[in-house]
Amino acid sequence: MSRSTLTRMRGVPRALTLTVVAGALLAVLPWLLSDFMLSLALSCLMFAALAVSWSMFCGPTHYLSLATSAFFGLGAYVTAWGLESMPYGLTVLAGGLVGAAFAALIGVAVLHLRGAYFAVITFGLTELVLHSITYVEKTMFETAGRIISDAPENAVIYWTVLGITVLAVATAILVRASRLGFALAGIGGDEERAQTLGVNARRAKVLAFSLSAFFPGALGAAMAVRWTYIEPMSVFNPFIGFQTVLIAMVGGAQTLLGPIVSSVFFSLLTEFLRLRFPYAFLLVLGILLVVLVLYLPGGLASLFVRRARPHA
Amino acid sequence: MPEALLSARGVSVRFGGLTAVNGVNLDVHTGELVGIIGPNGAGKTTFFHTLSGVLRPTEGRLIVAGDDLTGRAPHVYAAHGVARTFQTPRVFRDMTAADNVRFALEFAGRLRKHGHDAFDDVATILGFLGLAEVAMLPAGALTPARQRLLEIGVALGARPRVLLLDEVAAGLTHTEIDATAQLIRRVRDELGVAVIWIEHAVRVLMNTVERVAVLHQGAKIADGDPRAVAKEAAVIEAYLGEEGDSARVAA
Amino acid sequence: MGFWLELAASGLITGGIYAVVAIGLNLQYGLMRIMNISHGEFLMLGAYLTWLAHTTLKINPIVLLPGVAVTLFLVGMVVYRLCFRRISRSAPTVEVIEARSLLVGFGLMFFVQNAVYLAWGADLRGYSFMAEPVDIAGARFMANRLLVFGVAVAASLGLLAVLRWTMIGKAVRAMMQSPTGAQLVGIDTSTLHPVVFGAGLALAGVAGGLLSMVYEISPSMGEPYTVTALIVITLGGLGSAIGSLLGGFLLGLVEAFGMHFTNPSLKMVLSYGVLVAVLIARPKGLFAR
Numbered sequence: 001m002s003r004s005t006l007t008r009m010r011g012v013p014r015a016l017t018l019t020v021v022a023g024a025l026l027a028v029l030p031w032l033l034s035d036f037m038l039s040l041a042l043s044c045l046m047f048a049a050l051a052v053s054w055s056m057f058c059g060p061t062h063y064l065s066l067a068t069s070a071f072f073g074l075g076a077y078v079t080a081w082g083l084e085s086m087p088y089g090l091t092v093l094a095g096g097l098v099g100a101a102f103a104a105l106i107g108v109a110v111l112h113l114r115g116a117y118f119a120v121i122t123f124g125l126t127e128l129v130l131h132s133i134t135y136v137e138k139t140m141f142e143t144a145g146r147i148i149s150d151a152p153e154n155a156v157i158y159w160t161v162l163g164i165t166v167l168a169v170a171t172a173i174l175v176r177a178s179r180l181g182f183a184l185a186g187i188g189g190d191e192e193r194a195q196t197l198g199v200n201a202r203r204a205k206v207l208a209f210s211l212s213a214f215f216p217g218a219l220g221a222a223m224a225v226r227w228t229y230i231e232p233m234s235v236f237n238p239f240i241g242f243q244t245v246l247i248a249m250v251g252g253a254q255t256l257l258g259p260i261v262s263s264v265f266f267s268l269l270t271e272f273l274r275l276r277f278p279y280a281f282l283l284v285l286g287i288l289l290v291v292l293v294l295y296l297p298g299g300l301a302s303l304f305v306r307r308a309r310p311h312a
Numbered sequence: 313m314p315e316a317l318l319s320a321r322g323v324s325v326r327f328g329g330l331t332a333v334n335g336v337n338l339d340v341h342t343g344e345l346v347g348i349i350g351p352n353g354a355g356k357t358t359f360f361h362t363l364s365g366v367l368r369p370t371e372g373r374l375i376v377a378g379d380d381l382t383g384r385a386p387h388v389y390a391a392h393g394v395a396r397t398f399q400t401p402r403v404f405r406d407m408t409a410a411d412n413v414r415f416a417l418e419f420a421g422r423l424r425k426h427g428h429d430a431f432d433d434v435a436t437i438l439g440f441l442g443l444a445e446v447a448m449l450p451a452g453a454l455t456p457a458r459q460r461l462l463e464i465g466v467a468l469g470a471r472p473r474v475l476l477l478d479e480v481a482a483g484l485t486h487t488e489i490d491a492t493a494q495l496i497r498r499v500r501d502e503l504g505v506a507v508i509w510i511e512h513a514v515r516v517l518m519n520t521v522e523r524v525a526v527l528h529q530g531a532k533i534a535d536g537d538p539r540a541v542a543k544e545a546a547v548i549e550a551y552l553g554e555e556g557d558s559a560r561v562a563a
Numbered sequence: 564m565g566f567w568l569e570l571a572a573s574g575l576i577t578g579g580i581y582a583v584v585a586i587g588l589n590l591q592y593g594l595m596r597i598m599n600i601s602h603g604e605f606l607m608l609g610a611y612l613t614w615l616a617h618t619t620l621k622i623n624p625i626v627l628l629p630g631v632a633v634t635l636f637l638v639g640m641v642v643y644r645l646c647f648r649r650i651s652r653s654a655p656t657v658e659v660i661e662a663r664s665l666l667v668g669f670g671l672m673f674f675v676q677n678a679v680y681l682a683w684g685a686d687l688r689g690y691s692f693m694a695e696p697v698d699i700a701g702a703r704f705m706a707n708r709l710l711v712f713g714v715a716v717a718a719s720l721g722l723l724a725v726l727r728w729t730m731i732g733k734a735v736r737a738m739m740q741s742p743t744g745a746q747l748v749g750i751d752t753s754t755l756h757p758v759v760f761g762a763g764l765a766l767a768g769v770a771g772g773l774l775s776m777v778y779e780i781s782p783s784m785g786e787p788y789t790v791t792a793l794i795v796i797t798l799g800g801l802g803s804a805i806g807s808l809l810g811g812f813l814l815g816l817v818e819a820f821g822m823h824f825t826n827p828s829l830k831m832v833l834s835y836g837v838l839v840a841v842l843i844a845r846p847k848g849l850f851a852r
Binding site: 179199 | 466
Binding site for chain 3: 062064109110112113114115116117119120121123124125127128130131132134135138242245246249250279280282283285286287288289290293294297
């Protein structure tokens with residue numbers, strides 16, 4: 001899985017160049033596509049960024065975080081609360097920072113839990129934030145939701161989300177090649193062993209978890225303006241977190257390309273099924289998911305990547 | 313005598329009502345090769361866990377290179393130059409053998425230089441252990457014996473000042489055990505590190521080390537020259553309690 | 564006095580249902596490391612079965628419960644065979660089993676929920692059953708709720724008794740403590756796993772049947788119970804059946820009293836607050852030693 005640092009570093013400039021070129025090519029889409037197709041592209045990009053940033057931490061460490069919705073929702077609320085006093089770009093940055101700060105906070109408290117415990121607590125924390133914000137909005141502001149006025153144009157939103165996605169992929173590439181990435185791989189393999197070899201596991205995990213939460217936070221802030229009306233139930237929707245996990249794991253969270261391919265695959269598939277079978281599409285999606293996990297457990301990436309393994 | 317490199321002072325570990333380690337004192341100096349023996353369940357491995365920070369002692373203090381590290385996380389011990397192996401090799405199975413050693417060099421090993429070129433990079437460490445040809449294989453695919461060697465290689469990659477070896481010879485053939493013993497001596501001789509070695513195969517250990525400590529029911533009952541220790545009444549008593557082991561001491 | 568009794572009783576009644584739902588899920592997790600996120604969907608299925616049989620065949624819903632349990636048990640065996648057996652056998656580590664079973668659970672959730680939705684629509688369904696008040700010790704209860712409570716407690720205790728005193732129960736407990744050890748003494752996982760999975764779904768189905776006697780039902784009714792079950796399991800400790808029973812009652816009481824003393828809109832904040840606090844302070848559950 002992990003190659004030597006040298007060989008890993010060797011691929012980095014090429015991968016970064018590719019990412020930037022792909023980003024530049026995708027930047028022209030607003031002039032080419034219809035509104036419908038553009039919104040489809042937007043959803044592909046959003047899930048690609050979510051899945052890539054999720055895999056950044058959860059891939060190598062094998063943690064199962066369901067907190068993506070919490071970061072996303074907090075970001076969205078930064079926009080809802082701040083858009084009147086800040087420019088859009090700044091709310092996106094602030095959303096990312098709030099996501100990262102929240103992740104650092106909960107990371108310190110709960111990253112010692114593993115497996116199903118961690119999944120359950122991140123889910124619980126998301127719900128706790130959701131209901132706390134609902135309560136605050138109701139009692140202090142006497143409102144159930146907020147109306148977003150002067151939203152930027154669709155193209156601006158698209159470029160912003162594209163920018164976040166490119167940044168997320170670039171960060172993922174750099175993390176994989178860095179000491180932090182190496183430490184994460186060790187932690188995923190055997191945390192205690194990694195510690196006895198000098199890794200400050202707690203610091204590495206909190207750092208990476210926090211870094212990976214910047215992107216959902218920023219995405220939440222960027223996407224919030226797509227809804228004209230924002231309420232906790234819609235932006236903290238646990239489904240966003242579930243779908244992210246699903247896309248990342250079906251794509252192969254250990255890989256970089258897997259989650260990207262899988263997010264495009266899933267966004268298009270969902271859209272296709274929704275149009276083709278308006279009533280039964282979730283049912284079909286359910287069956288597909290079960291079949292995929294059972295018969296393609298290595299993720300979609302395993303279809304493309306052939307594992308080079310010298311004979312023993 | 314100069315200050316000890318690693319010093320355990322009155323270390324006890326209790327799990328509920330069970331006392332696994334009972335007030336053990338042990339000072340180890342640079343360049344020493346110390347063996348720890350004792351019947352099954354004597355608390356040897358538990359004691360190692362406290363020496364490497366994996367387990368916090370219920371009582372007592374641990375001082376490494378003059379710093380009190382009691383209660384600190386394992387990576388702090390590693391930073392102070394304590395490196396260990398585990399009884400069941402705990403290599404990173406998905407990483408290549410080379411990356412396993414590189415991992416140690418990159419983290420714990422980054423803080424020190426051996427001052428001995430032979431152990432300063434992945435290739436020479438693997439070469440020294442005879443693992444050069446499997447360097448690019450995933451560690452999980454190696455044979456158990458090779459995983460044991462790699463486990464030592466990983467500990468060497470940490471560029472230790474104190475090397476803790478926990479039953480590195482278990483499950484090996486007689487020839488392999490002798491080879492491992494030689495290897496351990498070479499590591500100590502060439503690097504000048506302190507080595508503490510736990511082993512069940514008492515005979516080879518007694519012939520290799522210059523000093524041996526005996527644990528029995530969690531307490532240290534003897535500590536000194538191997539030949540002198542073997543004659544001590546308390547040691548014989550402890551081993552006679554377990555027939556299988558008494559035979560091995562005699563042998 | 565009567566008021567507090569009613570408050571406590573309402574907490575315990577909800578708690579009883581929580582316990583039944585949670586025990587099944589907890590056994591599945593403790594034994595097989597299957598985190599079946601679609602557990603609530605099978606509760607919903609049990610509710611629909613009871614409703615359907617009662618409204619079309621006019622059979623007393625209590626009489627229907629054993630039938631619902633058996634049906635869901637069989638459904639569980641089939642689901643295990645089709646979905647989870649392969650995961651248990653092919654996954655290299657426990658973590659992988661947990662992750663994959665979670666994904667399959669999502670798939671099942673989509674599937675079952677939407678299948679029921681396609682068949683009967685999203686409307687609330689219901690029927691009236693034993694909806695008359697009963698007075699006990701100065702407090703007033705609805706008869707159907709008392710019944711629900713009684714059956715829920717009986718089912719939970721029955722299961723605990725099975726775990727404690729029968730061969731299969733002992734085998735299950737042995738497996739949870741030491742999977743390899745249990746296999747060495749000849750316990751066969753290939754029959755034990757599907758049976759326990761089926762038993763978990765049977766309990767969920769019974770809980771659903773009970774709920775249909777009290778509340779209106781809909782295809783999305785199951786999800787919140789999955790979440791609640793997760794909370795209860797965490798409170799009581801993963802793998803501990805008795806912990807789930809106590810945890811269920813505890814959560815029911817916390818909700819009832821918490822809402823009374825604070826604010827009904829804080830109910831969810833309370834439940835999740837309890838969950839988060841317990842997980843941080845006592846990750847092995849409240850009753851772990």
